[in-house]
Each structure stands twice: as C-alpha cells, then as structure tokens.
Amino acid sequence: xxxxxxxxxxxFGLGSTPDADRFGDVGANTMLSLLRHREAIGKPxxxxxxxxxxxRHAAAAADSRVPAAPDSPVDGAWGYAAxxxxxxxxxxxHWELAGVPVFFDWGYFREPTESFPAELLDALIExxxxxxxxxxxxxxxxxxxxxxGDEHVATGKPIVYTSADSVFxxxxxxxxxxxxxxYRVCDIARELVDAYNxxxxxxxxxxxxxxxxxxxxxxxRDLTVPPPAETVLDKLLAADGAxxxxxxxxxxxxxxxxxxxxxxxxxxxxxxxxLDALDEAGERTLVFTNLVDFDMLYGHRRDADGYxxxxxxxxEQLGVLRSKLLPDDLLVLCADHGCDPSWPGTDHxxxxxxxxxxxxxxxxxxxxxxxxxxxxxxxxxxxxxxxAMDHGEGFLAR
Numbered sequence: 001x002x003x004x005x006x007x008x009x010x011x012f013g014l015g016s017t018p019d020a021d022r023f024g025d026v027g028a029n030t031m032l033s034l035l036r037h038r039e040a041i042g043k044p045x046x047x048x049x050x051x052x053x054x055x056r057h058a059a060a061a062a063d064s065r066v067p068a069a070p071d072s073p074v075d076g077a078w079g080y081a082a083x084x085x086x087x088x089x090x091x092x093x094h095w096e097l098a099g100v101p102v103f104f105d106w107g108y109f110r111e112p113t114e115s116f117p118a119e120l121l122d123a124l125i126e127x128x129x130x131x132x133x134x135x136x137x138x139x140x141x142x143x144x145x146x147x148x149g150d151e152h153v154a155t156g157k158p159i160v161y162t163s164a165d166s167v168f169x170x171x172x173x174x175x176x177x178x179x180x181x182x183y184r185v186c187d188i189a190r191e192l193v194d195a196y197n198x199x200x201x202x203x204x205x206x207x208x209x210x211x212x213x214x215x216x217x218x219x220x221r222d223l224t225v226p227p228p229a230e231t232v233l234d235k236l237l238a239a240d241g242a243x244x245x246x247x248x249x250x251x252x253x254x255x256x257x258x259x260x261x262x263x264x265x266x267x268x269x270x271x272x273x274x275l276d277a278l279d280e281a282g283e284r285t286l287v288f289t290n291l292v293d294f295d296m297l298y299g300h301r302r303d304a305d306g307y308x309x310x311x312x313x314x315x316e317q318l319g320v321l322r323s324k325l326l327p328d329d330l331l332v333l334c335a336d337h338g339c340d341p342s343w344p345g346t347d348h349x350x351x352x353x354x355x356x357x358x359x360x361x362x363x364x365x366x367x368x369x370x371x372x373x374x375x376x377x378x379x380x381x382x383x384x385x386x387x388a389m390d391h392g393e394g395f396l397a398r
C-alpha cells in the first residue's frame with residue numbers, strides 16, 4: 001500500500017541559512033534555543049522518537065553550535081534543507097515543500113504603524129459597511145485583541161493588523177461581531193489586497209468577555225492566493241490519488257489539490273486527527289498535517305519553555321504514529337521556516353528545516369544538505385509514481 005504522511009512542525013528551524021543576512025537572521029536557530037533553554041533550567045530536552053529518526057544528527061550537521069548527536073540507534077533517513085523561495089512566509093514554505101518554490105516578491109505592509117494604505121481601508125470600510133477599523137499596525141494577534149478587544153466589541157470596528165509576512169489579518173469577536181460576518185469582510189479584503197500582491201488574508205475570530213480572557217478560536221480561516229504552478233498535491237489528485245489535509249494545509253493551498261479537509265485546534269487534536277486519517281487512508285493517499293502550535297503559540301510569542309514542552313509532547317505522539325505505519329508507508333517530518341524563540345522581535349526566522357524520513361525502502365543514514373524544500377515534493381512524486389516536478393532532487397529511487 002502506498003500511503004504517505006507529511007508532518008510540518010510549523011517553524012521548527014535548525015539554524016540560519018547562508019542567505020539569512022538578507023533577513024536579519026544570521027545566528028538564529030530554533031532548536032538550539034530550545035536546547036539552551038532546557039540546559040539553563042537543568043532539564044534536558046527529551047525527544048527519543050525524533051532522535052531515532054535522526055533529528056540530533058540533522059541539527060548538528062546544520063549548525064556546528066549544536067552538540068554532536070548521541071551515539072544511539074537511528075532508523076530514519078535524516079538531512080536538512082534550505083529554502084529557495086524569496087521569503088520566509090507560510091505559503092512560500094509550504095508550496096516549496098510541495099514542489100513549487102516562490103521566486104517572485106510578495107507585497108508587504110512594512111510600516112509598523114499606519115501600516116495599510118488609506119485607500120485600501122476606505123474601500124474595505126465602504127464595501128463591508130463598517131463603522132471603521134482599529135489597529136492598522138504590526139502586532140501580535142494575542143496582544144492586539146487584549147489591547148483593542150473591548151473597544152472592538154463596543155464599537156463594532158474590526159481589528160486589522162499585519163506582520164513581517166505578506167498578510168492582512170482581521171480579528172473580530174465571534175458573538176458580538178459574528179463569525180459569518182467576519183468571513184464576509186475577509187472575502188472583501190481578499191479581493192482588495194490582490195492589487196498589493198498580498199499572500200494571505202486571515203480571519204482571526206476570538207471569544208471571551210474581557211481583555212483578561214479573550215481567546216482566539218479554531219475558526220480561523222486563511223484566504224490564500226493559489227500556488228503559481230501545479231503542486232505535487234494537484235498531480236496526485238489528477239492521478240486518482242487522495243490528499244487529506246489536516247489543519248491549515250487546505251487554506252494554505254487555496255483548497256487546491258485537496259480531496260478531504262479536517263480542521264482541528266491545537267497540536268493534540270491535530271495529531272489525533274492525523275492518526276484517524278491514517279486509519280482511513282487507502283491506496284495512493286497523502287495525509288498532510290500542519291502542527292501550528294509550535295509557531296502560533298510558542299515561536300511568535302518567544303516562549304522557549306512552551307515550545308520545548310510541546311516538542312516533547314509531540315515526540316510521544318510520534319511514537320504512536322510510527323506504530324500505525326505499514327512497512328511500505330512513507331513518513332516525512334519537516335518544517336516551513338524557523339521562528340527562533342530567543343530571536344529579537346516576533347517574526348519568522350530564515351533557517352534550515354529538518355528533513356526526517358522513514359519507510360518506503362529508505363536506508364537509515366544521512367540525506368545530507370538539501371538545496372531546496374522542493375526535494376520533499378520531488379520525493380513524493382517519486383513515491384506515488386507521478387510525473388517529476390520542475391524543482392527539487394528527490395531522495396527516493398524510482
């Protein structure tokens with residue numbers, strides 16, 4: 001049976017890439033920050049299942065500052081990959097994983113305050129019949145709803161904000177403003193920001209009755225432009241295969257190349273959904289999961305302790321997942337960018353990603369330094385006997 005599982009540990013980087021100077025990220029290393037944090041508190045980072053796949057070997061090979069891997073059995077193929085795409089954003093990283101690097105430049109709203117052009121906001125207010133907007137700045141999503149949530153509920157003005165990514169985010173209270181109304185506003189915003197070449201509009205609904213307990217919900221929706229070329233997901237569907245999206249994968253690919261979409265909130269629920277999807281997966285099925293908590297809850301919030309705890313929790317679940325895999329199944333673990341919790345600011349970091357794989361006849365050992373995330377997409381094309389992708393060097397033999 002030819003089934004594949006790809007798990008994206010969102011933001012789990014292994015060290016700055018040679019072009020990190022373009023992004024101000026020279027020296028960033030998400031995993032090294034976790035190791036150093038745990039060393040400082042006298043609590044070693046314990047990831048035996050990841051280490052069995054070769055994580056420590058990959059991390060030490062990617063950055064010489066990482067301690068050498070322990071002398072323990074490894075049954076996976078391990079390596080690390082640099083990004084070809086021009087940015088360090090979510091869509092670019094995922095599309096490149098699926099074989100389509102992004103060589104154009106996204107549009108960005110770079111000003112930290114008064115970030116959005118007046119004509120853009122005026123058009124949104126008029127078309128969506130809004131009393132105005134709040135925010136209009138670079139911000140952390142959790143911080144800005146705490147700061148402006150009360151005023152939003154009182155006035156009905158959506159909270160709009162951005163980041164170093166190519167993104168227009170809109171936060172509204174699910175009850176006071178209405179979830180479907182928020183989605184309609186985001187649909188209008190998606191049309192308007194096309195003129196600015198913006199990658200994503202994100203609906204950020206939240207609940208609660210005061211700044212002390214406002215909480216974002218699982219009803220987030222990403223409105224992403226489609227990938228600029230056919231991905232390996234498209235090719236698999238065209239060849240009568242199936243692609244099961246778990247988490248925000250479907251949104252990232254603009255719902256293209258997806259046969260079934262499963263939404264879930266939090267890494268635990270996402271892993272449970274992945275296990276269920278694997279139980280139901282038939283021949284020529286790809287289960288593609290994004291584990292968003294690493295990035296959203298810990299990387300962007302610069303919470304090394306939470307990140308380390310979440311990684312250990314995932315490691316436990318990885319053991320369960322591997323027990324369900326058949327010998328011919330393919331497992332790939334990777335990331336889409338870095339988000340070093342010790343780095344200044346709250347944005348992604350330009351880093352190598354891990355490439356850990358097992359099954360499908362792969363011999364344990366080093367996959368070396370990979371020139372592109374697209375090597376994963378090319379390997380999936382090989383695994384499913386699909387036409388070769390235009391980019392990437394696969395690590396599976398045809």
